[in-house]
Amino acid sequence: MIKRVLIANRGEIALRVMRSCKEMGIRSIAVFSEADRTSRHVTYADEAYPIGGAIAKENYLNIEKIIEVAKLAQVDAIHPGYGFLSENADFARRCREEGIIFIGPAPETMEAMGDKISARKMMIKAGVPVVPGTEKPLQSVEEAVRICNEIGYPVMLKASMGGGGKGMRLIHSEEEVEEAYNTARSESMSSFGDDTVYLEKFVEEPHHIEFQILGDNFGNVIHLFDRECSVQRRNQKIVEESPSPFLTPELRKEMGEKAVAAAKAVNYSGAGTIEFLVDKNRNFYFLEMNTRLQVEHPITEEVVGVDLAKEMIHVANNQPLHLKQDEIYQRGHSIECRICAEDTENNFMPSPGIIKQLTEPNGIGVRIDSYVYEGYEIPIYYDPMIGKLIVWATNRQYAIERMRRVLYEYKITGLKTNLSYLKRIMHNPDFVKGEYNTLFIEKNQKMLLRNNGNNEEIENIAMIASYMDYIVNLEENKSNMLPDNRPISRWREFGLQKGVLRI
Incomplete structure (x- = not known):
């Protein structure tokens, strides 16, 4: 053991x-x-x-x-x-x-699914729908142009060993192919040590939906349902939720079955994710498999009540799955926001620095997966994510309302964060209605980047002004103490005189 x-x-x-x-x-x-x-x-x-x-x-x-x-x-x-x-x-x-x-899974499984061209072939064999595209690596710009013209634009050029949006280029016309081919190969080589690229038909207005799967060493595989991951910027996820507001019960069942078939095709062991693209007509296609725990796994844990890290350890201990597919169901709704040290007003530049003040929200249905504290310095060398804010509620509307509340309570000073940006997402009409896809950020960019009403700035200015007034008048107020020996500022004194201040 x-x-x-x-x-x-x-x-x-x-x-x-x-x-x-x-x-x-x-x-x-x-x-x-x-x-x-x-x-x-x-x-x-x-x-x-x-x-x-x-x-x-x-x-x-x-x-x-x-x-x-x-x-x-x-x-x-x-x-x-x-x-x-x-x-x-x-x-x-x-x-x-x-x-x-x-x-985690065996190295052979990683190799099979890490190579996206190999994975496409295996999924086709397993009966899992894939996006139309090439099944062999591209050898030249000329070949890329020919295939793009055959498939029809728009086309997505992808790194075979890629991930996290690296080595991906969207091509709208023949004139864009050569530059996309060269830059994608270069980026792929620098990021993954491999410059193999391939082409897929670009799925327009897609939803990025993934299914959490869990397998053991005895051939048992189950899925733990879906996550909607369509709020993305440059192919990087920002907000995720479970269940997806876009899937019908029938489609969810069918996609879950295909996710299990995909995992069984590679004898998958441990926790992993099958990612799909779903078009506006609810046709779905295999995108890739992540042979690891996902950043957004907590929302699955919240809605199905399973600790995925523990399950991975049980499987590694060579224990069979104790969970059965018909015993797993989704309960309520969960949303995750990625809290990052970045300057959203300056092209999302990383914003490392020392956290001077930290107030984390709490209350029913609130979970924070983070590692920082007051006085901690966010290093410049790694991903700028500070942590993940996760909420759970009995339905989607209540989950959104709860996320709005906890984002308001979350205070981090000393560096720039994306908290205000996330607040605006939670109030965006398309998101609130659940009517969004991977073009959400692009479509709502102006609204998400503007400082709506400057409410947060006004609040911060008021707090600073109040504290400055308190300090300036500290000695003066000593003669007029409250019953518990606390000095009061002129603001508080005015409130007492008017009968509006409640202590």
Whole structure:
């Protein structure tokens, strides 16, 4: 049985996995870069080991360093989290060579599904619908032009080993093909060490919908229903919700069955995600498979009541799934907002810095997966995500109302964040009605970027003015103390005189 787990990651996902380990009586081992020495995942872990510099390739992407620490700490298993080495087949294989359990699918599965051209072929064989496109890598610009003209514009050019929107280019005409081909290959090579690209017909007005799947080592696979992930900027998700407001019960059932078929086709073991594109007529197509835990997995946990990190550990312990498909159902509605240190008014530039003040919301149906605290410095070297704000309610309307409330309560000072941007999404009519797709951000860009009414700025100015008045008049007010010896400002004094201030 697994007794000691090294989490080969950082930040909120490392902390999230550690919490499940603690509940299971498993000791958690952290690794950290110099930039993360004061991160909360380091102090929360039972043991923590430094793995060098600040640049990711020197630490969290360094397979041999992590294996070295795993052996030193005598761990039984490694959980990769998401990002970094989570979908690296070589890392999973090195764990196997060292007799360390990799909490995730087999390296062969990763290789099969990590190569999107290979994955397309396997899905076709398994009877899963795929977007029309090429089944072989493109060899030249001339070939790309010919196929684009055959498929018909618009066309999406994609990196075979890509992810996170890297190596993707939307092509609207023949004149755009050459530049898209060259830049996509270059970006793919720099991001993934592979410049293989292929073409797919672009699905217009699509919904990005994914199904959470869970498999064991005995051929059992179930799905844990859907997530709507269509609020995206440059192919990066910003807001996710479950269930999708776009799917019908019949379509949800059919897509779930195809997701299970896709996972069984590759003998999938552990937690993973089958991603689909669904067009405006509710035709759906396989997009890709993520062989890891997704950033947005908490909303699935909230609506189905299953701890996915724990289930991954049970599977890694070679235990059969204890969950049956007919025992899983969606209850209520959940929404997740990604809280990022970024300047939304300046092209979403990362905004690293020291958090001077932090007020996190709470209350019924509120969950925060984060790793920061007052005084913590967000490093410049990694993704700017501070954490994830998740709400659950009995229906979608109540979930939106709850998210509005908690976004208002969430206060972070010392750096710029996307909190105001997220608030505007929650009030956007298209989002509120559930009538949106992956073009949502593009369609509503002006409305989302403008400072509606400057309410937040007015509130902040009022708070600053009130505090300055309090400080300036502190000595003067000593002669006119409240019953509990608290000094009052002129603002408070005025309120008392008018009978409108309640203490």
